[in-house]
Amino acid sequence: MKKINIPPSKHVKVLDGQGWVGLIDQLGTEMTILNAARVSFGKMKESMDENDIVLLDYLIKNKHTSPLEHIVFTFSVHCPLFVRGQWHRHRTWSYNEISRRYTEIDLEFYLPEKLRKQAPVNRQASVEWENCDFGEFRTMMKEHNDRSLKLYHELLAKGVCREQARAVLPQNMMVTFWATVDLNNLIHFLELRDSEHAQWEIREYALAIKKLVSPVIPxxxxILGWQD
Amino acid sequence: MKKINIPPSKHVKVLDGQGWVGLIDQLGTEMTILNAARVSFGKMKESMDENDIVLLDYLIKNKHTSPLEHIVFTFSVHCPLFVRGQWHRHRTWSYNEISRRYTEIDLEFYLPEKLRKQAPVNRQASVEWENCDFGEFRTMMKEHNDRSLKLYHELLAKGVCREQARAVLPQNMMVTFWATVDLNNLIHFLELRDSEHAQWEIREYALAIKKLVSPVIPxxxxILGWQD
Amino acid sequence: MKKINIPPSKHVKVLDGQGWVGLIDQLGTEMTILNAARVSFGKMKESMDENDIVLLDYLIKNKHTSPLEHIVFTFSVHCPLFVRGQWHRHRTWSYNEISRRYTEIDLEFYLPEKLRKQAPVNRQASVEWENCDFGEFRTMMKEHNDRSLKLYHELLAKGVCREQARAVLPQNMMVTFWATVDLNNLIHFLELRDSEHAQWEIREYALAIKKLVSPVIPxxxxILGWQD
Amino acid sequence: MKKINIPPSKHVKVLDGQGWVGLIDQLGTEMTILNAARVSFGKMKESMDENDIVLLDYLIKNKHTSPLEHIVFTFSVHCPLFVRGQWHRHRTWSYNEISRRYTEIDLEFYLPEKLRKQAPVNRQASVEWENCDFGEFRTMMKEHNDRSLKLYHELLAKGVCREQARAVLPQNMMVTFWATVDLNNLIHFLELRDSEHAQWEIREYALAIKKLVSPVIPxxxxILGWQD
Structure with missing residues (x-):
């Protein structure tokens, strides 16, 4: 058996190579969107032309989003727990995740290359930290990760069940999950998560998804300006 | 452009050839279900063996339904309006339908081969009608369909808008729609609609769907006993 | 037992008195929205002041819609079948409806006071019809309704089951249903249905809902400009 | 302003007093379920009698669940992060939660009274641990919590933003959220979470919810056997 922590062939690395998003599979093409839309007009086409681009543009800009729901993507995601917490708030996705009740293998922890400063005004935002040596912070965090993992293994060794022992692991623990979503709801996710209001870490994942799906739905x- | 009322290559006829369900496309295979489930265990496999059948059986019988959501089907459906009314109560599907605000072409009406009697006890059920000549009923209904369509065209000819004129068309009017759903929610639909509590007409569609998807997820x- | 076709005490009539929407019950108030939002900040308040209006405005204009989901309304609706078809496309509502498999009582048909003309350019739109005597149209439609109902009763009298006989009834048949929805999804419904792109008939229902809920969430x- | 970490007046404590679930508000009563169901029959009633219990029983046992969706509950929940992770997999609830991007106040960590042993056969289960002194485990965990919180405050003091600093906090961190759900989906949640397959900690919350809502829908x- 293959380890699940290995990304699929089509994937994009994020968080300085510590995380990734992979495209597992997809349902439908842009032609599917157009034919789904044309059901309304009682028509169908076999191949795409200039008028189709005009129709696509019209559908998206006028929020006629139902034809987009016949396009579906399955991703695999490797991300920190606090990113997963934000991701799973999106309730229109289907998820399957490594259960830490079931296995203790392959534990990894996200260690940021750079830290950001608390924003001076916006209470929930952060700002870039220029001219700062992050070595000290990274050492503190690295030692904390190691200590946490050591404690976890001590608890397991003494017989404590996995589902309770994991409680001592920090929220930068990496998790791996599969996630399936239709294009309409994916666009909504990307609007919220590739945004300056989003935390930098989840925004990385949103950008990676745009890279993965852009060749499929160019x-x-x-139209959505993803190439910018 | 192709007329939308023509079924796709893979389809099953129902209601004595007056309706059909077609399988447009699909996402994933049974191997996808297993790999999605194995994400929980931190493992993946490339091909299927006997243990996989055991796991599939376990997942389905114990209602571990989340891995089934990574399998998605797109159907096209041609059915009477009263069947569509029952179908659209299922809110986990994505739909696109011919709009009768937009076009007046290709109007058809369902004319049952056989009528059923009102059930003597169960107020919402019907029972088979043996030794009955349905010719009279069919003539009455056929004439009504023709009269309704004639009135509709008269209203249109006098300038009345399609969205109001359609109000005179009977509920046996045929509609065509695309419908996308994941396997978990499809199974739930089939439990309710391939049931003796369901109206015979929609049950025909449920049976047709079983025929279409069984070769894909044998x-x-x-396991679900669809072959019986 | 009370007939269900009678509207509840709080209701608004639409379609020249032939249809209505009633407000059955509600969960939460504007204070609930604010407290749900303030959970994010780790705070709660007992009563409302000027700052709260500012926060409400901010939440709605910046699409922070999750706090709106703790406000829920239950409506009862009496509308033509073709309006229900449009309504039930909204999959975030919970519905219960009079089943025409179960009962044949209280059948009514919508007879428009005014007809509209097909729009000259926009294929799915209609335009007002000035200086037109609608008497002729109304007579044609009224006679058609009567004939359809007569045929329906003939079929029932001969023993045909309700679930099949109803197929001859026209799409202007009135239906009655209960519908529950949260405020976030209600706002989305109203944006689409109180719009110049919507059919006039369903727009009437959207406007009636605004009248019913405005006093509850003033x-x-x-903020949404409903008073305009 | 009131602190959000204080439970509402109606609440049940769980996890040895470290967590709680509170009932904030509710929509509808058992009479609502019955009237929603009776919409199908074209009837309504004002008060409840013996026949109503029979109908309730029939609806629930035959999975006629749509009338249950007009009953809605809003809870506030105070639970460990790893319980919230399991809870938020339920996508039919509406959630609002304290954001640790926004505030660093009132941080608490769950410290189990008792530990459980890894189950010998079932890889994802745990079993009770008899005749064990948990003092040593609790000291190890308590010290880890304290160290983690100290590191968090050090990072904040040095200017690191909250959204990154929280990554060092362990998964037994307590979170507080509001959650709204209809009765149909609540029952489904309780079936999965008040089960021997569920982790003991979330099961405590499921049992607390049953205590809170049982007086409201006795x-x-x-019928569901919750009093057992």
């Missing part, structure tokens, strides 16, 4: 990507 | 079909 | 109504 | 509770 005209949609262009 | 072990799931077997 | 600041939200003001 | 007949439903009896």
């Amino acid at each position: 005209n949609v990507a262009k | 072990n799931v079909a077997k | 600041n939200v109504a003001k | 007949n439903v509770a009896k």
